Amino acid sequence: MSAPNSDYDPVEVTPLRADEVERMRDEALAAIAAADSIEALKQAKIEHVGDRSPLALANREIGALPPQARKEAGQRVGQARGAVNQALTRRTDEVEAEEFERKLAAEAVDVTLPIDREPVGARHPLTTIQDHVSDIFVAMGWEIAEGPEVEAEWLNFDALNLGPDHPARTMMDTFWVTPESAAMVLRTHTSPVQARTMLTRTPPIYIACPGRVFRTDEPDATHAPVFHQVEGLAIDEGLSMAHLKGTLDHLARAIYGADITTRFRPSYFPFTEPSAEVDLLCYVCHNDSAQVADCPTCRGEGWVEWGGCGVVNPRVLIACGVDPERYSGFAFGMGLDRTITSRYDIADLRDLWDGDIRFTEPFGIGL
Amino acid sequence: MKVPVSWLRELTSLPSSVSTEELAARLTAFDLKLEEIIGGRITGPLVVGRVLTAEPEPQKNGKTINWCRVDVGPEHNEPATEDVPAGRGIVCGAHNFGPGDLVVVSLPGTFLPAMGFEIGSRKTYGHVSDGMICSTAELGLPGDASGILVLEPGSAEPGADAVELLGLNQETLDLEVNPDRGYAWSMRGVARDTALAFGLPFEDPADIAVPEAEAEAYPVVVEDAAACPVFTTLRVSGFDPTRPTPAVIARRLVQAGMRSISLAVDVSNYVMLELGQPNHAYDAAKLKGPIRVRRAAAGERLTTLDDIDRALDPQDLLICDDDGPVGLAGVMGAARVEIDDATTDIVIEAAHFDRATIARASRRHRLSSEAARRFERGVDPTLQVRAARRVAELLVEHGGGQVEPGLTVVGEVDTRREVVLPVDLPRRIAGVESIDTDAAVRALEGNACEVRVDGESLVVVPPPWRFDINDPYDVVEEVLRVVGYDQVPSVLPQASGGRGLTRAQELRRRVGYALAGDGLVEVKTFPFAGPADFDRLGLGSDDERRRQVLLENPLSAEEPGLTTTLLTGLLRSASLNVGRGHDDVAISEVGRVFRPRSGAPAAPIYGVDRRPTPEELAVLDAALPDQPLTASWVLLGDRERGGWDGPGRPVAWADAVAVARRLADVLHVEVSVEAASLAPFHPGRCAALVLDGRVVGHAGELHPKVAEAYGLPPRAVAGEVDLDALLAAAPEIGPRPDFSAFPVAKEDLAFIVESTVPAGALQQALAEASPLIESVRLFDLYTGEPVPQGHVSLAFNVRLRADDHTLTEDEIAGARAAAVQLAADRFGATLR
C-alpha cells in the first residue's frame, strides 16, 4: 500500500469517483447476472470480487486519500462491494438450483411405460359375496355359523321335518354317500347348520350360515352340482313373519340398494310353517312401468325370485331341543351363485367353476 | 297340475270379468303358483287346408323341401292360373304328409305363441311361401312334435277355423302344487281354493248321491288293511266300447297333459282329474276270482302297462286276482286285465292307499304315474264310493249300459282330528294385527274346516282331504293364506348382540387376502374325483389319498367320489388356462377335502320327538368323514413377467414354498420345511411343511410326468396345506414386538459344507448358537472352484445385538466363535 499522498486532490483520485465506483459495481453486477453456470460465476468472482478486481483495487486506494475524504470513499466502495457480494451469493444459489433442476430434468423417465411385472391376484366372487353377506349380518348383531359338507342324513333331513317318506326329500336330488346305510349325504342345503346350532346353543339365536351345498344336477349353463347358499335363523321370544319380512327387507337393501323391497308368496318347506317364497323388487327396472316390459332381468315380472323362508316349524324346534311354547323363530335361505350371475350378467354358470383366471381377475379382492 | 280354465270356470261361479291373468295371480297368492298360461293366445287366420300338390325339391344344402299348393278355402285362396289351381303356395320342410291330406295352415298375419312371432309371406328356396303348414309343436299342442299335424280325413273343410276346431282358444293354467297340498291335484281342490280366493260360494263336485247298495259288486279281500284302508268296487254292464270319447272330455284330458285313449280309460282319467281320486277300470271278463290286495311274494314279477317286466319287492303292495298280480297298487296296472275294444262289462276300482307305501313303491321302481303322484301326496280317504259312482255314471252316460246295483266297500277311514290352538296364535305368528278371531274362523271355514271357539282356544277339525293341517302352525298358514301374505308388515328384530366373526372366520379371510396379495387368482372347482385323477397325479397304488368317500349316485363314473386333494381340481383348472393361451398362471383354491374315517360307524337316525343327547350327537359326528379345510396352489410360467426393464423370472420350486411361508406368516404360526418325496411332486424338489412336528402339507415342483399329464409347461409348481391345522395353531394374539435400541454388530460368515447339508438347518443352528445373535440370513450360495467337488459354499449375514448394552469386541468375537464351532461340530462346516 502506498503512503498517503497529500499532493492529490482527493476528489481527483479517479477510481474512487462516485461515478467510477458505480460503473465498477454495475459491471460486476452485470457479469454476475450474466453468469449461467458455476464455472461462469467463478470467473465473474475472480474478475469482480477477487483481489485483482477493480473494486478491490479501488479499495486499496482509499488509504491514499486524506482522512476527511476516506470515510465517504470507504462507504461508497464498501457499499458497492457489499452489493456485489450479495449478488454473487444470490446468483450462486440460483445457478446451483438451476444446475440441480437440470440434473433432475436429465434424469426424467417415461412414466407411461407399462408396469406389469408383478402378478395380480384376485378372490373368487363367490368368496367375496359370502364375506359381504356375512358382514351385513354381523352388523345386525348376528353371528356366522358353519358345519360339515358331508352331513348325517338325520341332520340334513329328519331333524328338519323331512321324514324318510317325505315327498320333498326325493325332490332334493341328493348325493348319497356309499353305502346308503351309512346314512350320510352331501348336504343339500345349509339348514343342518341351523339344526346344529339349535342343538348346541340356547336361544336367543341369531345366525347366518353361508356355505357350499350339493344337488345331483348335471352342470350346464344354468345348473351346477355344487352351489352356494346363505341361510338365516332367528330363535327368540315373540318372533313372527313380520320380523322375517323386516330382516329380509334389510338384507335386500344392504345387498341391492336402498329402494329394494321384498314380497312374500305362499309356499311350502317342511322346516317352516307358514312358508313363503320371497321375491325381490327387480333391481334393474324397479318394476317401473316404462321399463319393466322389456327388462331382461325379471322378464317383465317386476320381481325376481330370491329365496325361501318361513316361521320355523315347531316340529323342528322340538327335534332340536328348543321349547316351542316359549320360543318362535324364522328361517330363510337364498342362492348366492345366482346373485353373482344376475348382478354381473353372466350367462353361463359354468364360468364360475371353470377356473379361467380371466373370470376371477376383474373382481379383484372385493366386489 | 294343468288346469283347463274353462273347466275351472264351469266348477266355480267365477265372473267372466275376471281375466285368466287375474285368476292366475290370485291363485299364486293362494299357494297355487302359476308356472305358465298355456294356449289361448293364437290370433289371426289359422285355417284348415287340403294339400293339392306337394313337389319334392332337393336343395343345395342337402335338404329336400316340399313345394306345396294348398287349398285354404275360397275366402283365403289365391285364384287359379293356367298352371296351378286356386290355393296358396307354401314351402314345407317336413315329409309326413301328401296330397289330399288335411293340414293346419297359418296364413300370413297369424301369431303363434309357441313360435313367438307373426307368420308372414317370405321368399325361401326360390319360392314365395305364403304361410306355414303347422306341426303340433308349432301349434303348442302336446304329443309327437316330429312332423306336420295331419287331421282325420273328413273332419273339416278347407278354410275352416282351426283355432275353434282344435280347441286352441282354450287356456290351461299350469300350476305348481306344493307337496303338502295333495288336494290341489284335482279340479275339485283347485275350484274350492278359487272360490275361497274370490269369496264365491262353492258347490262340491264330489257331492254325489250314491244309492243304497243291494249286494256285492265284485268281491275283494284286503290282506293288509294298514296299506289299503279302503277298497271299493262297482260294476257297469252292457257298455259299448266302440263309442267315442266326447270332445270336451278328450280336450280336457289333452289340456291336462294326458292322452285320449278310449272312452272307458278316458272317463277313468277324467274323474281322477275332476275329483282327485285315482281309479281303475278292469275288464270283468278277464278277472279271475276275487280281487286280493296283498304284499308281493319273494321272487314275484309283474309286467306293468309301460311294458316293463319288474322284479317285485316284498314291500310292494299288489292288486291280484287268482292268476296273480294285476297291478302295482296305486302306481300302475298290468295289461292282462285292461279294458280293450271288446270290453262290455267293467269293474271299477276306487281305493285308498297308505301314502308312504305308494311313495316307496314309486321310488323303488322309479315309476311315477298320475295315480302315484296323487296317492303319495294324499287323496281324500272318504271319496272312494262317490268317485266310483261318478265313473260308472259317466261310462253309462257316454257308453250306454247300466250301473249294476251292487257295491263292494272294504274298510273305512276315520280321519277326524282336532287341532287346538290359542286364538291369538295366527295373529302372533303371522305378525298381522288385523287377524282377529272372526277373521281366523272365516278363513278356516272357507278351507272346509269345522271351527269352534272354546274360551281362549280355537278348535279346528280339518276336512278329510287336508293331510297338511295337523299342528297349530299349520292352521296359522291357512289363515294367513286367506288374509294374504302381502298383509305381513316389515319389522326389523333387535338381535341380542353377537360377538362378530369368530377368530377362525377372521383368519380364513386373512388367508384369502394373503393368497390374492401374493398374486394368486382364486378359483373354485367341483370336489369330485376318481382313480383317473389319482393316476394323473402319479399317486402310488397304496397312497392314502386314493381312499375316497364314495357316492352312491355320482354324476359320472369317472368321478365316483369326493376328492382327497384340491390339486385334482386345481390342476385341471391350470390345464384349462394353459389350453386357453395363458402362459403365466398362478391360481389357488381354499376348500374342503374328504377322507374316510377307518371303521367309522353308520350315522344313526334318531327320533325327532326330542333333542338327541350330547353323547348321541357325538356318535353322529364320529360317523362323518374328516373334511379339513385345505389351501392349495399351482403356479406356472413366469412368476414375474419379463418386460422393458428386464427378463421374466420363471416360476421355481421356491415360489411354491414361499406361498406356504406367507400363509404361516400371516397366521403367526411356525412352519418349518423338510425335504420330502411325495407325488405329485418332483422327488428331489418337494418340501414337507411341518407344524409342531406334524407334516401339514407339501410344496414344490411338480413331477415332470405330472406336468406333462396335465399339459402344463415344465417346472410348474404346486402346494397344498391343511388350513384347519394352521388355523388351529394360530395364536389368539400375534407376537409382541421385541427389539433392542442398542447398536447392531454385523458379521459375515461363509462356510464350506458337503452339498447334502440342508442350508435351512444350518441357518437355524447358527441363529441358536448364541443369545446375542439376532438374525441369520443366507445371502450367497456358491459351488465350483475353489469349493471342492460335492461341497457348497454358504455365506450368511449374521446380526448381533444385546438387549441392554452395546456389545464389546470380545462379546462379538465370542458369539462368532460359538457359531463357527457349532457349524463345525454339527455340520462339519469349515470357515472359508
Ligand SMILES: [Zn+2]
Ligand atoms: Zn326388471
